[in-house]
Each structure stands twice: as structure tokens, then as C-alpha cells.
Amino acid sequence: MRSVLMASTLFVGFVAAAGAETRPVVLDLFTSEGCSSCPPAEVIVNELAQRSNVLPLSFHVDYWDDLGWRDRYSLAAATERQRMYARTLRRSSVYTPQAVIDGSRDIVGSQRAAVVDAISVHRDGVATSVSATGGTIQIRVGAGSDAATADVLLVGYLRDATTFIGRGENSGRTLKESNIVLWLHELGRWNGKPRELEMSVSRHS
Numbered sequence: 001m002r003s004v005l006m007a008s009t010l011f012v013g014f015v016a017a018a019g020a021e022t023r024p025v026v027l028d029l030f031t032s033e034g035c036s037s038c039p040p041a042e043v044i045v046n047e048l049a050q051r052s053n054v055l056p057l058s059f060h061v062d063y064w065d066d067l068g069w070r071d072r073y074s075l076a077a078a079t080e081r082q083r084m085y086a087r088t089l090r091r092s093s094v095y096t097p098q099a100v101i102d103g104s105r106d107i108v109g110s111q112r113a114a115v116v117d118a119i120s121v122h123r124d125g126v127a128t129s130v131s132a133t134g135g136t137i138q139i140r141v142g143a144g145s146d147a148a149t150a151d152v153l154l155v156g157y158l159r160d161a162t163t164f165i166g167r168g169e170n171s172g173r174t175l176k177e178s179n180i181v182l183w184l185h186e187l188g189r190w191n192g193k194p195r196e197l198e199m200s201v202s203r204h205s
Contacts, residue, residue: 023125024055025118028100029109030082033071033177034064036169041097041109042177049159049178054119057157058180061096069168073161073180081184130154135201141190148192154199156183 029045031038048056059078060071082094089106097109101118109115127142141152158180165173187197 022053023123024053025121025123026102027054027056027115027119028081028085028103029056029058030061030078030094030096030098030100031058031109032061032064032074032096033163033165033170033175034067034069034168035096037110038097039170039173039175041099042175044109044112044115046160046176046178048115048119056179057155058177060180061094063094064096064168067168069165069170072163073158073177073182075181075183077184078181132201136198137201138196138198139187141195141197143194144190144192146192148190150190152187152190152195152197154185154187155181156185157181 027045027048029041031041042058045056045058048054058073059081060073060075061079061082062071062074062076063079065071065074079094082098085091085098085100085103085106086094088103089100091106095108098106099109099115099118100106102123105118107114107118126144126148129140131138137154139152139154160176160178161180163175163177165171165175185199187199188195
């Protein structure tokens with residue numbers, strides 16, 4: 001599996017997904033507002049979003065959209081990302097809610113004890129900073145080991161949202177969701193040496 005450095009942008013500011021000594025665990029939750037098994041996983045993400053040792057990202061897949069309720073946050077890119085994980089983790093199929101931990105293992109996202117255990121391990125990080133100047137987002141990635149390589153992704157997400165579900169398996173429920181991914185963009189390759197990358201804000205405005 002390819003390595004990835006994520007610089008995640010908030011709509012009210014900017015935060016780096018890696019620190020100089022330690023970094024948050026990145027948790028990808030693949031979910032859908034049309035899936036009745038997903039709300040318990042989203043409750044866990046709501047809680048984890050308040051912690052500094054984990055960066056939970058909610059990827060809303062689009063293959064539930066024809067089953068009674070169209071998720072307004074669903075992304076074809078989220079579905080493709082989940083299928084990429086299925087290939088690299090050698091899973092025969094995809095499912096929701098699926099939590100992928102640091103791109104290296106997956107667990108059922110609604111299993112609280114398993115999720116908490118998976119994010120409890122210390123992670124070494126690379127110094128990373130994200131800033132905005134005018135209409136440009138700038139990312140600076142520090143030095144790593146000589147053998148380190150990674151793709152650098154910039155992820156745009158919504159901190160929180162509340163949605164009333166009118167149809168489908170969750171009909172009548174009001175869902176509170178956190179860290180909903182709206183877009184992701186691959187900025188370039190990092191080879192272990194300090195590097196600066198940038199992207200125009202207008203690209204996703």
C-alpha cells in the first residue's frame with residue numbers, strides 16, 4: 001500500500017495531520033446516511049473529532065444513493081478510495097460502516113472497543129504545516145528518513161452537520177455527523193526531504 005501524508009483543511013482554519021514528534025491516527029470511516037448500521041459509527045466519530053490524538057474523516061460513499069435516500073455528502077471519490085483499500089487490504093468486498101486505520105487495517109466502524117484500541121498506539125510523525133495566503137493554500141512537509149516516500153493529500157471537510165433523513169433505512173432519524181469529507185486532492189510526492197506544495201483555493205470553491 002502506498003504511504004500518504006494528509007494535510008487536512010478545516011473551513012474555519014487549518015491544521016496539519018502530522019506533528020514534529022507524534023501525530024494523530026488517521027481514521028477513514030466509510031459511511032452513508034442511507035445505511036441503518038452507520039449511525040452508531042458516526043456517534044463514535046463525533047466523539048473522536050473532539051480528541052487531539054486522532055483525525056477521523058467521514059467518507060460518504062455513493063452506492064447507497066439508489067436505495068431510498070440520496071446522501072447529499074456522497075462522493076464517487078469516497079467509493080473509489082474504499083475500493084482502493086479493498087484491493088490493498090485484500091478484501092473481497094466493501095461494506096459500511098468500515099473504519100480504516102492509518103491505511104493499514106480495517107475494522108467495523110461501529111465496534112467502539114475495537115476502534116478505541118486501534119487508535120491508542122503512539123504514531124511517529126513528520127513535521128507538517130498548513131497555511132493560507134490570499135487564495136492559495138500552502139503545505140510544508142519536513143524531513144523524514146532517507147527511505148521515506150509518500151503521496152501528500154489535501155482534504156477538505158466540514159466540521160459538523162445535522163441532517164433529517166426523509167426516506168430509506170434511517171427514515172425519520174436526525175443524524176449528527178462530523179468531519180465530513182467534501183473533497184480531496186493529491187498535491188504531489190514527498191521523498192523524505194523537506195518540500196513545499198500549494199493549491200489554489202478556487203480549485204474547490
